[in-house]
Amino acid sequence: MQTIKISNLYKNLSDSFHLNVSDLDLEAGKIYGLVGPNGAGKTTLMKCLCGLLRPDGGILEIDSKQVEVADSKFLSQVGTNFVNSDSLKGFSLEDIYNDHVFYYGLKNLITIEKLLDEVGLSVNKNMKFNIMSLGMKQRFLLGLSTAHNPSLVLLDEPFNGLDPDGVDLFIENVKSLSKGRVLIVSSHVLRDMETFIDDVIFIEKGNVLKSKPMFEIRNEYKEGLKDYYDEQKRKTN
Ligand SMILES: Nc1ncnc2c1ncn2[C@@H]1O[C@H](COP(=O)(O)OP(=O)(O)OP(=O)(O)O)[C@@H](O)[C@H]1O
Numbered sequence: 001m002q003t004i005k006i007s008n009l010y011k012n013l014s015d016s017f018h019l020n021v022s023d024l025d026l027e028a029g030k031i032y033g034l035v036g037p038n039g040a041g042k043t044t045l046m047k048c049l050c051g052l053l054r055p056d057g058g059i060l061e062i063d064s065k066q067v068e069v070a071d072s073k074f075l076s077q078v079g080t081n082f083v084n085s086d087s088l089k090g091f092s093l094e095d096i097y098n099d100h101v102f103y104y105g106l107k108n109l110i111t112i113e114k115l116l117d118e119v120g121l122s123v124n125k126n127m128k129f130n131i132m133s134l135g136m137k138q139r140f141l142l143g144l145s146t147a148h149n150p151s152l153v154l155l156d157e158p159f160n161g162l163d164p165d166g167v168d169l170f171i172e173n174v175k176s177l178s179k180g181r182v183l184i185v186s187s188h189v190l191r192d193m194e195t196f197i198d199d200v201i202f203i204e205k206g207n208v209l210k211s212k213p214m215f216e217i218r219n220e221y222k223e224g225l226k227d228y229y230d231e232q233k234r235k236t237n
Pocket residue numbers: 013014017036037038039040041042043044045
């Protein structure tokens with residue numbers, strides 16, 4: 001997969017919140033930073049793209065071919081760090097990993113030992129998911145999100161709970177994670193984000209703006225991403 005085009009995607013979550021993506025073009029090999037204030041709709045957009053929410057309408061094109069957003073073939077190409085923690089209660093890391101392998105019908109997946117090593121988790125594979133700390137869970141889910149070699153990876157607040165070494169490890173690896181796939185990362189930590197993203201997608205009150213290359217933002221805004229973010233916020237309020 002080389003390109004994803006999203007047109008007129010919308011979801012009415014409630015009387016007061018509607019998600020609207022009029023036109024968004026995404027390219028494999030790029031990292032997109034999804035930014036916007038609390039409640040802007042970042043998680044909702046990601047949920048619509050990974051099948052956790054069914055959009056009310058919209059067109060999705062992969063390499064110029066139209067596909068259903070909820071199509072299982074498309075969803076099998078998506079990886080995320082979303083999880084319903086309650087549903088994993090009592091399961092070990094190995095159980096969760098085995099489910100992942102089974103669900104995606106994988107044969108040549110990296111071993112769980114390698115996965116844990118890659119995300120810097122020195123824990124036993126028999127450890128129960130729910131007794132891990134927030135940052136440990138985050139590391140494990142980051143590893144799992146790309147284990148099935150997806151074409152689209154959606155990482156919601158991946159820095160959440162990570163210690164400074166975890167953040168460094170993420171930033172160090174994120175470029176190689178984006179090779180050959182579209183990577184969308186949401187975060188409020190703009191200073192870290194601007195060190196590794198290629199383009200920015202700003203969202204406010206459910207409205208998604210066209211993406212803007214980071215190099216343009218660096219040229220146009222003295223304080224970089226924070227300035228751009230503040231300007232878009234002012235414009236939409
Ligand atoms: N199940 C739901 N039913 C109705 N409204 C919802 C539901 N889930 C979320 N919302 C609302 O949708 C809006 C967008 O929420 P969302 O979680 O997508 O925002 P966000 O940009 O990810 O926020 P944050 O930065 O705080 O994580 C919010 O106003 C929220 O209250």
